[in-house]
Every structure is written in C-alpha cells, then in structure tokens.
Amino acid sequence: ISIDSNTLLEKLNHYFHHSTFKSDLQKNAIITILKRQVDVFVSMPTGSGKSLCYQLPAILYSPKITIVFSPLIALMKDQVDHLMRLKIRAETINSKMTVSDRKRVLNDLYSVQVTTSLLYVTPEQAATDFFKNLLSYLVRKNKLAYIVVDEAHCVSQWGHDFRPDYLSLGSLRKLYYQIPWIALTATASADVVKDIMTTLCLKTPVSKFSTPCFRANLFYDVIFDDTIGNSYQHLKEFIDLCLCDDINCLKNEANINPSKQPCGIIYCRTRDLTEEIATVLSRRGVSVAPYHAGLKDKERLAVQEAFMSGHIQVITATVSFGMGIDKSTVRFVVHWGMPSSIPAYYQESGRAGRDGELARCRIYHSKKEKNSLDFILKSAITQAKTQDKQKKAKSSYQMFLKMIQYCESVLCRHGFFADYFGDTKPECIDKCDVCSNKEGVKLDLDVFIYGINS
Numbered sequence: 001i002s003i004d005s006n007t008l009l010e011k012l013n014h015y016f017h018h019s020t021f022k023s024d025l026q027k028n029a030i031i032t033i034l035k036r037q038v039d040v041f042v043s044m045p046t047g048s049g050k051s052l053c054y055q056l057p058a059i060l061y062s063p064k065i066t067i068v069f070s071p072l073i074a075l076m077k078d079q080v081d082h083l084m085r086l087k088i089r090a091e092t093i094n095s096k097m098t099v100s101d102r103k104r105v106l107n108d109l110y111s112v113q114v115t116t117s118l119l120y121v122t123p124e125q126a127a128t129d130f131f132k133n134l135l136s137y138l139v140r141k142n143k144l145a146y147i148v149v150d151e152a153h154c155v156s157q158w159g160h161d162f163r164p165d166y167l168s169l170g171s172l173r174k175l176y177y178q179i180p181w182i183a184l185t186a187t188a189s190a191d192v193v194k195d196i197m198t199t200l201c202l203k204t205p206v207s208k209f210s211t212p213c214f215r216a217n218l219f220y221d222v223i224f225d226d227t228i229g230n231s232y233q234h235l236k237e238f239i240d241l242c243l244c245d246d247i248n249c250l251k252n253e254a255n256i257n258p259s260k261q262p263c264g265i266i267y268c269r270t271r272d273l274t275e276e277i278a279t280v281l282s283r284r285g286v287s288v289a290p291y292h293a294g295l296k297d298k299e300r301l302a303v304q305e306a307f308m309s310g311h312i313q314v315i316t317a318t319v320s321f322g323m324g325i326d327k328s329t330v331r332f333v334v335h336w337g338m339p340s341s342i343p344a345y346y347q348e349s350g351r352a353g354r355d356g357e358l359a360r361c362r363i364y365h366s367k368k369e370k371n372s373l374d375f376i377l378k379s380a381i382t383q384a385k386t387q388d389k390q391k392k393a394k395s396s397y398q399m400f401l402k403m404i405q406y407c408e409s410v411l412c413r414h415g416f417f418a419d420y421f422g423d424t425k426p427e428c429i430d431k432c433d434v435c436s437n438k439e440g441v442k443l444d445l446d447v448f449i450y451g452i453n454s
C-alpha cells in the first residue's frame with residue numbers, strides 16, 4: 001500500500017484514536033513498512049510507540065494476518081487486551097492457553113474469512129510442526145502480511161535478555177523469503193544490532209529507523225571520588241546546584257504545580273547505601289527519601305507518591321526504581337558508584353531532562369568500589385557452575401570493563417555512547433566534562449589513577 005499523509009492520519013485516528021504520530025520516525029517507519037518491499041528494523045526507546053509501527057500496517061492489510069513474536073506471555077496479553085479494547089481482533093498462541101481457546105483461535109486462522117488481524121506467538125512455538133504447518137498454510141493461501149519480532153535484542157547473547165528460542169526464528173525467515181519482516185527493540189548496541197540482522201537473516205538492505213542517542217539537554221560528567229575531599233559534601237553541593245538552577249522555581253514555589261518541581265535521583269548499588277546516603281543528605285537539609293525493593297509496599301507507595309507530587313525532591317534508589325515511573329522534571333541523575341553497563345547507564349541517566357530542559361548526569365567513581373566490583377565479578381566467573389552461568393558472568397565482566405573505559409578515558413561522553421550504539425558522533429561542544437574542560441578531566445584522572453598531583 002502507498003498512502004498519502006492525510007489518509008494515514010485518518011486511519012491512525014480511526015483505529016487508534018491518536019491525532020498525530022509520536023515522532024517522524026514512527027511515521028516514516030510505518031510508511032516504509034506499508035510498502036512491504038524491505039525488511040525493517042526499528043530501534044526507539046521504551047514508550048516511544050514501537051508497537052504502532054507494525055499494528056497500523058497490520059490493520060491496513062487485514063484480512064491478511066500479521067504474526068508477532070514476543071518473549072513474554074504477560075507482554076502479549078497487554079498488547080492483545082489493548083487491541084481488543086480498540087476493537088481490533090488480536091489473538092495469542094502460547095503454551096499456557098486452554099485447549100478450547102486454542103481451538104477457537106485456530107478455527108479462525110484456518111477459515112476462509114479470517115477475522116484475526118494480529119497473532120501474538122511466543123518464540124518457542126516457532127520451532128513446532130504445528131506452527132510450521134500453520135505458516136505454510138497462510139503463505140500458500142496468501143494470507144500472511146508480516147512477521148514481526150518484538151524485543152528483537154533477545155536474539156543476542158550480548159545482552160541479559162538472551163532467549164535461546166529466538167535463535168530458531170532465523171530459519172523461518174529463510175523459508176518464506178517474500179514475506180517482509182519487522183524487528184523492533186529498545187536496547188541496541190552496535191553488537192546487538194549486528195546479531196539481530198544476522199540471526200534473524202533479515203533481507204539486506206534492511207531499512208533502519210533508530211532514534212539518535214544524542215540528547216543535547218543532558219550534561220554528562222564523571223567525578224573521581226578519591227580526588228574531591230568530602231564526597232557527601234560534594235554531592236550536596238551538586239544537588240543544590242541542580243535544583244536551584246532555575247531560582248525562579250523556588251520563588252514561585254507556592255504558585256507552581258508541585259509535581260513540576262525540580263527533582264533528582266541518586267542510584268546506589270545496595271539498599272544499605274540508599275539508606276545511608278538519604279540519612280546523610282537529609283541531615284544536610286536535603287528533602288530526600290530512600291526507595292528500594294526492601295521497603296514495605298505501603299512505605300514504597302508513600303515515597304513514590306511523595307516524589308511524584310513534589311513533596312520529596314530527591315530519592316536514593318536501587319536501579320529497580322523507575323519501572324513505570326516517569327517524571328519529566330528530573331534535573332539530575334547521580335550514580336553513586338559505577339552503573340552495570342553502558343546501555344544500563346544510558347537508560348538510567350536518560351530519565352533526566354525528559355522535559356527537554358537542562359539536566360545533569362553524573363557518576364561518582366571510586367577506586368575502592370571499582371576494586372571490590374572487579375573482585376566480585378571475577379569471582380562470579382570462577383564460581384559459575386554451568387556454562388550458561390559462566391557466559392553470563394563473563395559478559396557482566398566485559399560490560400564492567402567497558403564502563404571503566406567510559407569513566408577513565410578522556411573522550412567525549414556523548415561520543416562514547418554514540419560509538420557504542422553505532423551512531424554518528426554528535427556535536428557535543430560543551431555538553432560533557434571532557435568537551436568543556438579536557439585539561440581538567442585529564443588532571444583529575446591522573447590524580448585518580450596514579451595518586452599524584454602533577
């Protein structure tokens with residue numbers, strides 16, 4: 001289908017009740033997918049509307065069917081419920097469903113007048129004879145529109161979401177070469193993208209739609225803990241700086257919506273640390289509370305509420321914080337100690353400045369913590385009992401080394417991300433410590449590594 005912009009908007013509105021596309025990227029991906037001439041790869045952050053990229057085309061090609069591979073039954077259920085509410089017929093086939101449900105779904109798929117538009121399937125189904133027969137039937141009858149692989153990074157052993165079942169999808173790709181494939185993911189380092197292309201056997205040249213990773217409103221830096229004297233005081237001053245950037249905010253405090261108050265997140269490795277830092281900071285006058293999985297439900301909800309409503313300005317959290325929580329006025333994200341990997345850091349720090357205004361992302365990097373992590377991660381490799389576990393442990397260690405490289409090199413921080421994600425180098429100019437003060441970073445790094453004041 002080739003469709004003009006206005007008609008496309010009409011369809012978007014009619015089926016999904018959205019009045020605009022979320023981004024040009026979303027729109028352009030949809031236009032390309034609708035042409036059905038190439039395989040398409042979409043990489044956009046969580047929440048940016050990747051599902052629509054295949055759901056709208058799937059509907060416009062109905063009564064043809066679109067098959068969607070998705071890693072979790074819970075995820076599939078969310079999608080199916082959402083589509084059913086929109087009066088779009090979506091079904092799933094998975095190992096947990098009842099015999100009668102399965103019969104109902106299959107009856108429709110094998111009927112002359114198919115009403116199912118989207119069929120969600122777990123990847124382990126792909127290898128079964130039953131599924132291969134279904135697929136071959138749909139292709140023979142010319143009833144298949146697309147094959148979609150959601151969370152496509154699960155094919156890659158580089159990430160922590162690796163799913164062996166995803167590996168068998170590639171053989172399906174080769175079986176029916178004329179059906180266009182669509183792969184979507186939120187986390188795509190250059191290595192993972194390569195894995196997705198080769199493992200899924202996507203037809204080259206693949207059309208790619210990726211959100212550029214550079215966010216010009218975020219200022220990144222690394223503080224070498226051993227070079228700054230009292231690190232808690234240092235942190236306190238940083239918080240003051242970030243939260244008072246817009247001094248007017250404070251003046252108009254009574255007038256403004258408290259949920260739009262500037263706020264910040266401090267990520268810590270352990271629960272104990274979240275408690276400790278919250279205590280220290282609150283003694284120094286910061287409005288702060290710890291947030292972690294160890295809190296009772298009631299306490300956790302209370303902290304969450306207080307943070308969302310602006311009554312608490314800073315939270316010290318373990319990385320589990322943030323699931324489903326989105327506040328646009330986060331003015332800083334501190335990592336008290338190293339994040340676990342570059343993509344994790346990119347994602348966690350990326351919670352800052354969602355409103356597009358200046359926000360700061362900082363790592364406090366300490367030698368002591370680095371050495372202890374090095375020890376822990378190395379021991380995990382030697383202690384791994386299975387090959388699988390050893391692989392995971394090794395990969396964690398590799399990610400840790402990459403993170404050290406980020407902290408301990410005098411390279412543009414944004415450039416480092418771009419390189420990692422396979423993007424072109426951004427024009428950082430002064431959006432990180434290295435670009436704005438290269439000599440200063442070099443000096444601090446020397447002190448950190450060699451312990452000398454040269």
Ligand code: ADP
Pocket residue numbers: 018019020021022023044045046047048049050051052
């Ligand atoms: P992703 O898979 O990229 O994490 P989803 O596809 O789950 O994101 O979409 C996230 C949210 O964005 C959903 O609530 C969806 O309804 C909404 N959304 C998608 N496209 C649009 C749009 N064009 N306008 C408004 N909301 C949209």
Ligand code: MG
Pocket residue numbers: 050051150
């Ligand atoms: Mg999604």
Ligand code: ZN
Pocket residue numbers: 411412413414415428429430431432433434435436
């Ligand atoms: Zn830079």
